Amino acid sequence: MATVKVLDPISRIEGHLKIEVSIDTVRGLQQVVDARATGTLFRGFETILQGRSPLDAPDITQRICGVCPVSHGMAAVVTLDRAAGIAVPENGRILRNLVLAANFIQSHILHFYHLAALDYVDGPNQAPWQPSWKTDKRVSGAAANALVGNYVAALAMRRKAHEMGALFGGRLPHPPTYRAGGITATPRPERIDAYRAYLNELIPFIQNVYLNDVNTVASVYSDYFRIGKGHGNLLAYGVFDLDSTGEEKLLNRGRWVNGRRDVLRVDVGSITEQVRYSWYDDRTANLNPASGVTTPQYPKRGAYSWLKSPRYQSIPYEVGPLARMWVNGDYSNGISVLDRHAARALECLKVAEAAMGWLDEIVPDAPVIAPYEVPDSASAYGLTEAARGALGHWLNIRNGRIENYQVITPTCWNASPRDGNGRRGPLEQALVGTPIKNQAEPIEVLRVIHSFDPCLSCAVHVMRPKKEAQVFTVAMGSGPAACRP
Template identity: 60%
Template sequence: MATITVIDPVTRLEGHLKIKVAVDTVNGVQQVVDAWATGTLFRGFESILINRHPADAQHITQRICGVCPVSHGLAAVMALDQAYGITAPANARIMRNLVLGANMVDSHILHFYHLALPDFINGPDMPPWQPSWQVDKGRFSAGQTSTLVSHYVSALDMRRKAQEMGAIFGGRLPHPPTYIPGGFTTRPTSAMISQFKTYLSEITAFIENTYIPDALLLASLYDDYKGVGGGYGNLLAYGVFDLDAAGTNKLLRRGRTINASPDVQPVDVNAISEQVKYSWYNDRTDNLNPAVGVTTPQYPKNSRSLMRLMKANPQNLSLFGAYSWMKAPRYEGLPYETGALARMWVNGDYKAGVSVMDRHLARAYETLKVAEALLAWVNQINVNGSVAVSGRVPETASAIGLTEAPRGALGHWLQITDGKISRYQIITPTCWNASPRDAAGIRGPIEQALIGTPVQDVNQPIEVVRVIHSFDPCLSCAVHVMRPGEGKKIFTLHHSHGVEESHDHEHGHDHVH
């Protein structure tokens, strides 16, 4: 009989995520046979935007997340540009790219060294490395471990410099106020350009000489993880970093592929829907395209009798009701993975495979690709050129802003009525990746990627955490305040570097925000 293991919360990610896995022995190997991903936080940013001035969107949506706020600001102004019928001048397009690129470089360095790497090495016997779960012995030598720990510290400095680099044009990071409909508020100077290039030179050297070699070392010593965490292989990218005024050409192009096919297909935004059968939202909002989507929370959604049946039969999917604050985005009814691997695959830059290690390697290579592009873009700035054009708020309009956050495809759907926001829907990368099951019972990408993951110790399932972290989840972006319920449950608290503790709490109280 399968053992049910719960990791709640999963740490070293942004937001609140619970993972439940069923572990059983198959063909002599103890492995994950089923999985459930639960977003345990409701925020309601989409509802906050209703009846506000459209220009508020880029400021409010950036507060969804402090790790990847720039992409939300960009998606919002892209939608507003479309709604207003205006095109940002070249300088604005370039500076939008520069600030987003700095944020992406920062985020990727953060992910590898500070969020994912501790899953694979035994750090010093001191906080924040201790207490921890025991990782595989003998893979890294003592010298290699010492070097990686020193790079962990160096990466903190590189992250700071990437933030400061982005703030040169963004005004501040996180939450730059400089993204506006029709352009950018910063007037560039030669001094700004020079300072940006100084930062970029040091950061690029770190990527080339430290980050990529470390990622390659990890992949060589954990070569078996090129066969773990594959999932469906359905990859989706909206494209990012416009190279022309129309946004037709991008550094990383738009596209999708099914089952890790080398063939890239176009993206039709009308084929996207959000399902809520297993989410805490009213069923009347099920299977809607985000252009007409509605966010109506309903918690609790399941009757108490159903909840009791679920607890008694945790693997009987026919009894399973809502279990997440995340909706289930689908493209033509299929789940899709998004992120650096999807972008690099669609762009033709990386097609070695889909797995835990492939995600880490694709992210490292993408970091260098973006850094090299930043140098080309900053050299294109015209200090005497315009930075913005004016536009009038339309009485009625519908628009879409599609871009890429560090973690994957990000879409903002906007509707304006009587000059105010009347509808705003957001689908984030982690909403795609960590989605629950859909109406057909099809698992979300992370849930599917966990299937078949070998687990040596069900009490310390570090292998499960490695798969989860490879997606770099951001739950504050993905979820749309849980209330106290009844009954008791045992939850596992997974500290910053891995120790687990079992706590007996009233169900729901540990998730009230």
């Protein structure tokens, strides 16, 4: 009889991603035999956009997520560019890329050191690292101390990457310079120099520290090159346009089907969203997001997630750095927990080095933005990549206003529930077969989950006082002196 274990690894408060795994002993090995991913993100952000000016989309969609706002900004402006048939000036394309590159770099560093490393190494004996699970922490002694030290260094590096992005983003997170038609930052020489100076610190860190620490983990967890494979289908929308047509990208668009030899092309029309196991009306199943409808139905028999199931020709695909590096021909070692970390670190370096080259392509005093007029009516989509995988926005404009806006995030692909054919989502499938040492501390499950770098909405951040806390209710209109006890 399998034991069902519920893990709520992502969110402290409301639980935005909940993973339920069944653990049983098969052929003498205790392992995960089934998994269900429950996303509690309701896609109501999309309804906020209806009726608004399309020009609001970059600012509003960036606030869906505190971790990948730049990618939402990019998806929104690309969608708007396409809706009006605007060609973005070269400088605009390059500066947008530079802000997004900074976001990728900070996100990858953050992910390895601050979201994933603690699955492999025990932190210092104090908050916020303790209490923690002790099972199977194989990085120990000097290597562990070094990794924890780098954890702190990584915070500083991540901040530098943020400051670097803000040079052309205006601020980070939520850069306000991403506009339809281009960008509103000017590439002054001192800013270009400042960006280069940041890269000159970041690139050695990625090369000598980040990649080295991934290798340290890999050297003692080589079994994780065989754990967490999943369906083995990979999808990338591609990102970092290298010319104004977007045909050529640093990381190309494509998909790879398990067992096939070639990278296949992506036809956007083949993407549909299924809702058989999601809390949405079955009549909205299998729609392309261009005509997507979000009609909640709760409760619903058999349903267990607020995420829909995006599928390509009805097949589940994994998205993320491994998918991007794979379809681009930059990585082919395998598909597993450690391959995801390795591909992510290598991509971090690739993006940082490419950004260095883009700085030289900026033409001083050339335009950064093209005049933009909102079309009276249009349909468009914008595909890009967030650090954690393929991101798409779909827009319908009617009478100059947003009629419909649909967002498919990378985590919708990866953490999706079963589809109409009963096939598990990529993360669910990757969990099946994961060996479990200690049922009370299934750290192996967290390793598989974190390797996907799931990002659900950083939605609710309400504070709560402790029990018996000293909290004073304040009478309105009186000064603070009146609210002291």
